[in-house]
Amino acid sequence: MTCDWVPKLDLYVDGELFGSELTEVETHLQACPTCAADALSRLQLKRMTQAAGRRFSPSREFRARIAQSIKSEKRPRWAWRWAPALAAAAVVLMLIPAAFWLQHSRSEQALAELADFHVSTLASANPVDVVSSDRHTVKPWFQGKLPFTFNLPELQTSPFRLIGGRLTYFQQSPGAQLLFEVGKHQISVFIFQNRAELSRLNSGSSLSRKLAFNTETWVDGGLWYFVVGDASPSDVHDLSELLRSANR
């Protein structure tokens, strides 16, 4: 007889179950030896495949060839228009801090100001005006308070937790500050209507070094986003990715 839970086992092994569904399957696995053995066998195969599958790596010559062809393809005019995309690519492709060509002291100053907001928020007894981990509570709270609206991502499948949000002002414009938590670290996300002055602001590596914060900025759908926190660069990036994906 096939147990009703069998269809869930691949999902369990692949880490695709979350929340109550995950708890349910785990509880069942403790009670059902057949499913436990089945899950173990699936896990075993997955592990073996993983170990055996990382098999091919590029030769040094090929690596150099690729690096060369990337270099020769780059054209300066892109730097202006596709700076954010190129920056993302450069991080991934070249493992060099991407935003180095966008370092402006003015931009640094402005972003440092926002980073200060983040710090003073954390220091405050009431860091957020709307306290909720539910994006369906936080988002509507800003309605009527801001001249724009934004989307928040589903966080259930991520290590991030929404703590809440507050209204903030930056360069005489209202904006949203959202506070997220990952592990023991807190990350602020600032959202403002995009203006020419804002879109010029880009978080360079020197800013991160100076402030010991990791940051990310981008413009999407007429809104300017700034993510700042003392969490790891990959956490800041992952949260940024989630926010961007929410607007897709």
Add this chain to the structure above:
Amino acid sequence: MPLLDRLYNFAHWLTHNREEAEDLVQETYLKALKGFASFQQGTNFRAWMYRILRNTFLTSRSGLSLKMTVPLDREEDAIGQPADTPEAVLLARADHQMVQSALERLPVQFREVIVLCDIEEMSYQEIAEIAGIPMGTVMSRLARARKSMRELLEEKLRGASK
């Protein structure tokens, strides 16, 4: 260049061939650089690169010839079938080489989901994006692919133990 290593491994599993894998990866990078305009900011960059690689492969000669020969009907049937648990002990005896050759023998549509899920550790959502198929198809294809893997390994192990 961490993505280079991963893309190359994926390319090699698709093509079975060093030269073809190199060509495939190089073409992927060139297309990616030329096509930044089509990369929507905020979408998954890694998945975007894999998708380019995969599409480039499918339109290459070896990709086209493979595409014709894969049966893709009745994908739903595989979900919910138990892994034959008594075989777990047997499976434990499989070595790297056996697993590799089993994976090599899988039809490319199965091989790619296994490589993406188990080796590249992508989520179902990412795999769906890369392969341009719904999540449900990702799941059923994975289930079928794993079933085939298991069968191939068991066959091999039984042969070896005789």
